[in-house]
Amino acid sequence: MSTVGILGTGRMGVRLALLFADIGHQVILGSRDKERAAQIIRELGQETMQPGNYQEAANAEFVLPAMFLRDGALDTLEPFRSQFDGKIYIDITNPFNDDYTDFILPWDNSGAEQIQHRFPKTRVVGAFKNVWWEVFDAPRFGDTVSDVFVVSDDATAKAEFFKLVEGSPFRYIDAGKLSNARTVERMTLLSGELGQRYGYFPRMNYKLLGELWSVGKADRVATAIAASH
Ligand SMILES: NC(=O)c1ccc[n+]([C@@H]2O[C@H](COP(=O)([O-])OP(=O)(O)OC[C@H]3O[C@@H](n4cnc5c(N)ncnc54)[C@H](OP(=O)(O)O)[C@@H]3O)[C@@H](O)[C@H]2O)c1
Numbered sequence: 001m002s003t004v005g006i007l008g009t010g011r012m013g014v015r016l017a018l019l020f021a022d023i024g025h026q027v028i029l030g031s032r033d034k035e036r037a038a039q040i041i042r043e044l045g046q047e048t049m050q051p052g053n054y055q056e057a058a059n060a061e062f063v064l065p066a067m068f069l070r071d072g073a074l075d076t077l078e079p080f081r082s083q084f085d086g087k088i089y090i091d092i093t094n095p096f097n098d099d100y101t102d103f104i105l106p107w108d109n110s111g112a113e114q115i116q117h118r119f120p121k122t123r124v125v126g127a128f129k130n131v132w133w134e135v136f137d138a139p140r141f142g143d144t145v146s147d148v149f150v151v152s153d154d155a156t157a158k159a160e161f162f163k164l165v166e167g168s169p170f171r172y173i174d175a176g177k178l179s180n181a182r183t184v185e186r187m188t189l190l191s192g193e194l195g196q197r198y199g200y201f202p203r204m205n206y207k208l209l210g211e212l213w214s215v216g217k218a219d220r221v222a223t224a225i226a227a228s229h
Contacts, residue, residue, distance in 0.1 A: 001025055002164055005052070005060030007077070009037055012092055013066030014044075015136035016128065021049055023167040030057025058083040062164060063122075064090040069111055070097060070104055074118050085121040088157045088164075092128045094185045100192065103185070112151060112181035123157035125150060126181045130188050131170070132195070132202040139169040146205035149175035149184045173208055 004020045006013045009031045017029045030052045031037040037051035050056075057063070058080040067073045073093065077084070093111030095103045105114065112126035127150045139146065148170045152158040162172055175184055187206060195201030215222075 002062060003028065003060040004062045004064060004164075005030055005057030006064050006066055007054045007057050007080075008066035009040055010066060011133035012128070012136075013064075014040055015133060016064060016066060016092070017049060018044070018046070019136060019168050020164075021046055023165070025164070026050070026060075028052045028057045028060050030054045054080060055083075062088050062090060064092065066092060069093050069095045069114065074114065077119070081119060084119050087122055088160055089115065089119065089122040089124045090128075090161065091115050091124050091126045091181075094129055094188045096189075103189065107182065107186075110179065110181035110185050112178050112185075116153070116178060123152070123154045124178060125152040125154070125157050125161045126178060126184065127151075127161065127165075127172070129181065129184050130191065130206050132188075132191070132204065134202040135205050138203075141203075141205070144207060145169065145171050146207050147171050147173045149173050149180075149187070149206070151175045151178050151180045151184060153178045171207075 001024055003026045005028045006017045007030045009029060017027045021027045027049045029037045029041060029049050032054065034051055034053045041049045041051050063084060065073060065077055067076065091112045093115065095105040095111045097104050105111065112124055116124040127148055130149050135146065150158060150161060150172050158174065165172060191204055191206065192201065195204040
């Protein structure tokens with residue numbers, strides 16, 4: 001069992017608190033208003049969760065701020081810099097603008113990189129960025145388990161994260177380096193648009209399809225192409 005500190009009691013924060021509590025971790029649900037966190041915990045009947053302020057949540061072994069960059073997350077989190085040092089910071093940000101039509105960051109940057117830059121001593125692992133809030137309430141799509149794309153420049157932190165989420169109802173995909181968050185975050189922008197178009201919003205997610213492949217499978221076609229030259 002690990003302790004997970006969630007900072008923010010919005011759509012994502014509360015659902016991620018439930019996800020971690022359901023797989024046996026000690027969750028501190030942190031809010032700017034501790035009584036709000038306490039009330040949510042009471043309403044959910046989750047007595048094992050602890051309510052806290054941000055300071056108390058930031059004491060946990062793993063920290064997960066669940067707030068928007070556009071709302072000033074970086075400055076809000078500044079007072080907890082020394083508590084974050086050396087810890088795994090689970091970054092879920094997508095740098096949406098106010099009306100969700102675009103991002104406030106350019107293509108060659110990402111929320112994850114902004115956070116790692118601002119808090120260089122934390123071990124940032126980007127995750128859950130591609131999962132819309134509603135999906136946590138019923139993570140399966142029929143029999144299909146959907147994917148969470150995970151990025152980090154710290155291989156050990158990524159491995160610790162994969163261990164932390166064991167037993168949760170998603171498949172976790174190693175999506176590579178932290179700067180791949182540029183792509184993963186924009187996948188969310190795209191799924192939001194597609195979800196609206198096809199009437200799924202906000203119940204849609206990604207699933208990487210694939211099967212192990214060897215060059216032998218393409219021999220017939222490759223041979224035919226080669227023979228034509
Ligand atoms: N919504 C999604 O489907 C989704 C999916 C993937 C990733 N994300 C990311 O997850 C993060 C949180 O998204 P969300 O949808 O959970 O947001 P939300 O429902 O708006 O909740 C954000 C929480 O942040 C806290 N907060 C701290 N400073 C704030 C401020 N100045 N103004 C407003 N709230 C402030 C509040 O909690 P307290 O009042 O308790 O402190 C608030 O409940 C964002 O970075 C978003 O990009 C969201």
